[in-house]
Amino acid sequence: MPADAISAKFDVRRWDAVAGGAPRYQRYELELAPHTPILSALLRIRDEVDPSLTLRYSCRSAICGSCAMQINSKSRLACETQVGPEMDRHGRIVVEPMRNQPVLRDLVVDQSPFWTQYDRIEPHLKLDPAHPMPEGRPTSMTPEQVERFKETPRCIACAACYSACPAVEADAAFPGPMALAKLYRFVVDPRDHATQDRLVRIQPNGLWLCLRCHLCTEACPKDVRPSERIRDLKEMAIAVQGGTERGSRHAIGFKENIEDRGLLSEAKLVRQTYGAAGMIGQLPQGLRIWRKKPEVLHKPRRIEGADELDRIYEALDRESEGAP
Amino acid sequence: MKLAYYPGCVAQESGRELDMATRWVCRALEIELVEFPSFSCCGSGFVDEANEVLNLAINSRNLAIAERAGLDLLTICSTCQGMLTLANVRRRDPAVRARVDAALKPIGIEYRDSVHVKHLLRVLTEDVGLDAIRSRVRRPLAGLRVGAFYGCHLLRPADEMGWESGEEPHAFEDLLGAIGATPVDYRGRVLCCGFPIQFVKPDTASRIAGRQILDAKSHGAHAMATPCPLCHISLDAYQNQAERAVQQPLDMPIFHLPQVVGLALGATPEELGLARHLVPTEPALARIGSSSL
Ligand code: SF4
Ligand code: SF4
Ligand code: FES
Numbered sequence: 001m002p003a004d005a006i007s008a009k010f011d012v013r014r015w016d017a018v019a020g021g022a023p024r025y026q027r028y029e030l031e032l033a034p035h036t037p038i039l040s041a042l043l044r045i046r047d048e049v050d051p052s053l054t055l056r057y058s059c060r061s062a063i064c065g066s067c068a069m070q071i072n073s074k075s076r077l078a079c080e081t082q083v084g085p086e087m088d089r090h091g092r093i094v095v096e097p098m099r100n101q102p103v104l105r106d107l108v109v110d111q112s113p114f115w116t117q118y119d120r121i122e123p124h125l126k127l128d129p130a131h132p133m134p135e136g137r138p139t140s141m142t143p144e145q146v147e148r149f150k151e152t153p154r155c156i157a158c159a160a161c162y163s164a165c166p167a168v169e170a171d172a173a174f175p176g177p178m179a180l181a182k183l184y185r186f187v188v189d190p191r192d193h194a195t196q197d198r199l200v201r202i203q204p205n206g207l208w209l210c211l212r213c214h215l216c217t218e219a220c221p222k223d224v225r226p227s228e229r230i231r232d233l234k235e236m237a238i239a240v241q242g243g244t245e246r247g248s249r250h251a252i253g254f255k256e257n258i259e260d261r262g263l264l265s266e267a268k269l270v271r272q273t274y275g276a277a278g279m280i281g282q283l284p285q286g287l288r289i290w291r292k293k294p295e296v297l298h299k300p301r302r303i304e305g306a307d308e309l310d311r312i313y314e315a316l317d318r319e320s321e322g323a324p
Numbered sequence: 325m326k327l328a329y330y331p332g333c334v335a336q337e338s339g340r341e342l343d344m345a346t347r348w349v350c351r352a353l354e355i356e357l358v359e360f361p362s363f364s365c366c367g368s369g370f371v372d373e374a375n376e377v378l379n380l381a382i383n384s385r386n387l388a389i390a391e392r393a394g395l396d397l398l399t400i401c402s403t404c405q406g407m408l409t410l411a412n413v414r415r416r417d418p419a420v421r422a423r424v425d426a427a428l429k430p431i432g433i434e435y436r437d438s439v440h441v442k443h444l445l446r447v448l449t450e451d452v453g454l455d456a457i458r459s460r461v462r463r464p465l466a467g468l469r470v471g472a473f474y475g476c477h478l479l480r481p482a483d484e485m486g487w488e489s490g491e492e493p494h495a496f497e498d499l500l501g502a503i504g505a506t507p508v509d510y511r512g513r514v515l516c517c518g519f520p521i522q523f524v525k526p527d528t529a530s531r532i533a534g535r536q537i538l539d540a541k542s543h544g545a546h547a548m549a550t551p552c553p554l555c556h557i558s559l560d561a562y563q564n565q566a567e568r569a570v571q572q573p574l575d576m577p578i579f580h581l582p583q584v585v586g587l588a589l590g591a592t593p594e595e596l597g598l599a600r601h602l603v604p605t606e607p608a609l610a611r612i613g614s615s616s617l
Contacts, residue, residue, distance in 0.1 A: 073511045074491050089492060166516045170535070171528040208524045211532070212369055213516040214480035218490040225481070234373040247524040254370035255378070262364040264333035273523045289561050292600050295337040304362040308385060308431045315427035316378040 002033040008041060008083045012053065013096040016105045025094070026050075034084025038076075038093065039067050041083055042107075054106040062221060065158030069107050070096040075163040075219040098163035100176075113168075114159045117175040121183040121202065128193035145190050152185040152229060154222040161216035161226055173205040177216035177226030180207065184229040187236065199237045207233055208247020249273050259313050262303030266296050325451060327398040327442070328390035329357035330408070333365045334553040335400060338561075341597025342553050345582035346400050346444065348596065352460065352589045353452050357398065360389050366407035368554070369477065369520060376414075381424045383411035388428070388435040396440040398447060400582070402552035405443040406477025406485065412441060413484045443478055445551045445581055446487060449495045454502040462590035464504025465612050468547065470584065471508040471540030472496035473559065475552030476516055490514070496551065496581075503588035510543040512536035517550075517558035527569060533558045534570035541576060547608040551581040561602045577605040587612065 008030050015023035028045045039057055046053040055078075057067040062080040071081050072090050075098060086093045101109040133139060161177040162168055168176045175183075183202055186192050207230065216226040234251065243249035253272030258264055270286070271279055290296050303309070335343040350357050363386050372379040386408060390397045399405040415421045415437060428435065448457060474493060482490030491514055497507035518532035537559060540548050550556050559566070560578040567574050579587075583596045587609075598605045 072492075166532055167521075167528070170518075170531045171525065209521055209528065211476070211516040211518070211520045212373075213476040213520075214490070215476075215515070217481050227481070231373060231376065235376060238374055245524075247521070250523045251370045251374040254368060255374045258333075258365040258367070258371070258382075263336065264365050264368070266338060270523075285562070285565070288564070288602065289338070292602055293338040293340075293561075295340060298337055300333065300337060301361075303364050306364075308433065309364055309382060311431045312381050312385065312427050313378065315430070316381055316423070317375060 004033060005031045006034055006084065006087055008032045008036075008087055009092040010041065010045065011092055011094045012042070012045075012106070013094075014053075014106055015103055017103060018105075032083050034082065034087070036083045037079050038071060038081050038083055038086070038095065039078035042078060042095065054108050056108050063156065065156035068098055068158040068160040068163065070094075070098060070163065075099070075160040077158060077160065077221045080221060098159060100163055100165065100168045101159070111159060113172070114162045114176065114178070117162075117179040118157075118182065120175055121179045121186070121198070122194075123179075123182050123186065125186065125189065125192050126194040127191060133191075139191055141190060148188040149185055150229065151222070151224050152181050155181060155224045156222055158221060160219045160221060161224075164215045164219035166213060166215065167209050167211050171205075171209055174209040175202070175206050177210075177220075177230070178224075180210070180233060181224050181226035181229045184233055187233065196240050199233065199240050202233070203237055203241070203245045203248070207237055208245050210234075246273060255317070259309065260302075260306075261300050262306045262309050263300035265298075265300055325354070325447075326356040326358060326395060327447070328393060328395040328439075329359050330363055330366075330386065330390075330397050330399050330404060332399065332401040332404040332553065333368075334557070339553040339556065339580075341600040342400060342556070342580045342582065345580055345586050345591070345596045348591050349444075349448075349582040349586050349589065352586075352591075353448075353457075355398075355447065355452070358393065358395060360393070362389055366401075366404045368403055369407065372407065372410070377420065377423050377427075379407065380411045380414050380420065381427045383408050384415065384424050384428060384435045385433055387411055387439045387441070388433050390439045391435060396442060398442055398444060400444045400551070401554065402443070402475030402478035402550075403554050405441060408441040409485055412437065412439070413486075443551060445478070445495055445499065448585065449499050454498060457499070457585070457589075458502045461503055461588045463588055463612065465500075465584065465588050466504045468505045468608060468611050469508050469544050470500050470505045470579075471510055471543065471545035471548040472500060472513050473517070473536065473540070473548050473550040473552075473555055473578075474514055475550060475555045478551060479514065496549070500549070500584070503585060505584065505588075508540060508543045508545040510539045510545070512539035517552075517555040519554045519558040522558065522562065526565065529558070530562060530565040530569035533562060534566035534572075534574065537563070537566060537574045537576045538570055538572065541574065545576070546611055547577040547579055547584075547605070549579040549581055549584045553580065556580055563603050575603065575607070577601070577603055577608040579605065579608075 011025045058064040067078040214227045250273040480490040500507040518529035522529040
């Protein structure tokens with residue numbers, strides 16, 4: 001046993017979809033070096049203490065993406081998360097399966113929701129029929145073109161981001177961070193011929209449900225930064241289609257709203273997003289709020305230097321109005 | 325301490341109670357607030373969705389205003405904090421910087437990257453310090469179990485926001501402890517309030533807000549407190565819709581960060597604008613023996 005060994009306490013969620021019943025948390029205690037990966041600890045538990053503990057893993061080196069699970073509520077790869085810091089911070093290590101995918105047994109989930117959303121974005125190149133891939137040799141890309149992929153090719157499809165995403169949790173229609181980051185990768189691929197179509201089709205119940213909470217970016221073990229690529233897709237979607245969705249209308253409306261006076265006019269924003277007719281549905285809630293906060297109907301003051309803002313818009317908002 | 329005060333849009337209109345409470349707390353802690361009628365809206369994350377560089381440019385303009393006065397900037401909104409910080413961070417990319425500066429230069433604005441953007445939560449916990457706050461507490465919030473609700477943009481992306489852990493922050497809980505309250509540990513404290521899609525898909529937004537309130541409640545919270553007025557809108561002004569979405573009564577009083585601090589430092593509910601909330605705060609006030617509204 002290493003000299004710096006610590007006594008690590010694991011509370012592992014146990015449940016079996018076939019047997020049913022209520023899930024339980026089972027306590028295991030092991031003496032371990034602080035740098036021990038949690039996956040190694042779980043495998044030791046399985047091999048030495050409790051052969052019924054069920055988990056999924058393969059490479060043990062953060063490559064295959066098989067071992068994602070929740071560790072003290074964070075979605076993580078178990079093979080690259082160490083015991084010591086978790087014990088320091090929480091005094092115990094709660095190990096649970098990933099969220100947003102049905103549990104099969106213990107730490108193993110059924111990943112089909114994740115893969116169904118992945119399929120939805122059609123993750124393959126769609127070439128221009130007039131310019132098929134040249135026979136016998138790969139098409140080449142310039143370094144600048146490769147640069148546009150940003151970090152997206154690093155994705156190992158571990159679903160940690162999908163597990164962490166509150167939009168997925170609240171709305172099964174939302175494609176989730178990984179699928180959208182992958183979509184970005186095809187949208188910016190110079191060989192792909194379906195960019196516009198992809199951007200149009202991902203908008204209903206897609207792109208605009210992202211909360212930009214950045215929890216996916218925090219969870220991702222490969223720094224794919226899905227939330228930032230989703231932002232990029234939103235801007236590109238507006239460029240190809242303008243404000244056809246509530247989400248895009250809201251973003252455009254907000255931008256135009258503050259150009260006027262420099263500060264947000266709340267009532268006007270509601271009108272911009274819902275339209276005059278749609279505002280009727282907002283009336284009861286609006287009245288409830290207005291009773292306590294009459295300022296919701298105020299026109300804000302015009303900031304000093306609002307003309308500077310105008311000039312900034314002039315310089316930057318015209319140039320963005322091209323296709324991606 | 326002297327800071328450029330960036331109240332943001334909501335605190336100047338429908339969230340005025342946040343502005344009132346901020347001024348009260350800053351007066352009590354001798355933080356001088358310098359006002360600039362030229363500050364614009366931060367874009368609230370929506371302008372960023374529509375046009376990233378435009379968003380960076382309008383916020384670089386805001387930062388330049390504080391810079392000209394030689395002041396660091398105080399925010400009281402997680403989203404303002406996020407957007408203004410992004411303007412600082414993304415400028416490190418030379419291509420972005422060139423585009424932003426090219427838009428600012430013709431109007432005589434130059435920003436030299438010197439302004440620190442600090443949320444009130446950070447100023448209170450780091451610059452004022454917990455000991456100083458503890459020593460000024462006149463009415464400890466003893467017996468009040470409070471769920472801190474951070475608001476996404478204050479924390480994440482953590483490598484860009486450059487402060488707390490994006491998933492396991494503790495500043496707010498530390499502060500709640502210093503004013504005598506009992507912080508409640510619950511998963512939802514770092515999750516989203518649903519606000520960004522309140523206009524896109526209200527049912528989903530309300531379900532998200534409702535879940536976080538339920539989570540705090542099931543961990544024994546008597547109240548929640550947030551450093552973000554947009555979270556406050558979702559959690560307080562739209563709590564009735566959140567109740568409908570999760571099909572349960574919630575009755576959760578939602579405080580703005582400076583309101584809980586103000587209460588502990590001796591402010592009256594009137595001075596903190598508590599009557600402006602949609603969800604009554606009396607049940608929480610009763611627990612700390614504060615005079616009713
Ligand atoms: S930023 Fe969007 S995709 Fe990422 S976790 Fe939040 S809601 Fe999900
Ligand atoms: S984006 Fe990151 S977290 Fe999501 S599946 Fe890919 S590697 Fe995993
Ligand atoms: S076991 Fe392969 S990524 Fe962890």
